[in-house]
Amino acid sequence: MQLSHATPIPSWTVGDVTVHRVDEVLLPPATGPWLLPDATPDVVTGQDWLHPHFADQEGILHINSHSFAFVVDGLRVLVDTGIGNGKERANPAWHNLQTDFLERLTVGGFSPDSVDLVILTHLHADHVGWNTREVNGEWTPTFRNSRYLTSRTEREFWATYDMEKARKQMFRDSVIPVEEAGLLDLVDVPAEGVEIAPGLRLTPTPGHTPGHLAVELTSRGETALITGDCIHHPVQLAHPAIGACVDIDPRQSEASRRKLLGSLADTDTLLLGTHFAPPSVGRVITHGDAYRLLPVPAA
Numbered sequence: 001m002q003l004s005h006a007t008p009i010p011s012w013t014v015g016d017v018t019v020h021r022v023d024e025v026l027l028p029p030a031t032g033p034w035l036l037p038d039a040t041p042d043v044v045t046g047q048d049w050l051h052p053h054f055a056d057q058e059g060i061l062h063i064n065s066h067s068f069a070f071v072v073d074g075l076r077v078l079v080d081t082g083i084g085n086g087k088e089r090a091n092p093a094w095h096n097l098q099t100d101f102l103e104r105l106t107v108g109g110f111s112p113d114s115v116d117l118v119i120l121t122h123l124h125a126d127h128v129g130w131n132t133r134e135v136n137g138e139w140t141p142t143f144r145n146s147r148y149l150t151s152r153t154e155r156e157f158w159a160t161y162d163m164e165k166a167r168k169q170m171f172r173d174s175v176i177p178v179e180e181a182g183l184l185d186l187v188d189v190p191a192e193g194v195e196i197a198p199g200l201r202l203t204p205t206p207g208h209t210p211g212h213l214a215v216e217l218t219s220r221g222e223t224a225l226i227t228g229d230c231i232h233h234p235v236q237l238a239h240p241a242i243g244a245c246v247d248i249d250p251r252q253s254e255a256s257r258r259k260l261l262g263s264l265a266d267t268d269t270l271l272l273g274t275h276f277a278p279p280s281v282g283r284v285i286t287h288g289d290a291y292r293l294l295p296v297p298a299a
Helices: 031-035 041-045 101-107 125-131 152-159 165-174 176-180 250-264
Strands: 011-014 017-026 064-072 075-079 117-119 132-135 138-141 147-151 184-187 194-197 200-204 213-219 222-226 270-272 281-287 290-295
Touching: 011 213, 011 222, 011 270, 017 101, 017 213, 064 101, 064 213, 125 132, 125 165, 138 165, 138 176, 147 152, 152 184, 165 176, 250 281
Parallel strands: 075 117, 117 147, 147 184, 222 270
Antiparallel strands: 011 017, 017 064, 064 075, 132 138, 194 200, 200 213, 213 222, 270 281, 281 290
């Protein structure tokens, strides 16, 4: 699809900051049963608030791949880089994609050369893909004027992990070229989190991966939090015990999710879901003995 400069890019305001959702691809219906096997149709249809945005009437989950971009303290920031184009992937839904992600990013006002900081919540294939693009047969950094940032714990974990073939390929095409270009910064993230720029904070949410991060934005007393994969889908607000099949430490993942949701419940903080289908953003409210998401439409 060709985008015009009149094509709207969904956005939300957080004080003086405008956060843009940069869409990559709607993932196929089979994604839900694979990724969140305990989110059965009966469980999903039992939460009528999930329909129509987040699930269909048969209990099939809607799951997206997208990134968030914003300007804070003069820094042009991109959080996670999706699946990427032309990548060799074991998951057929991710294999050799050809999307207009970079065009959408540019229409949103964030051309690749203008990005200052890329924050990677963790190093999974669907969060690092646009780190690089193929140029003359070589994988080269897409955001060549940017610093890429992730948790030191995250990178060091994968450095000693016995990777399967597909994961080795992902590191070869989407992580190592950034390291070899000297663009990857590793950050120590203590339990209380760390501020990396005024109004921009990294919060540890381990479990899905050991160094997984959530990203918090604050401006003029307003706050938003980008989930990464601490929460894949709003059904996990109603059932925080539901984990992903690829969680490294399921118990820790659940604990991080419960702590995060408890801190956000019934506050004005916007929750921005990295894989939530549109509208992708909402507020966490208490619902029975757990939570639900009150969607906030894009501006």
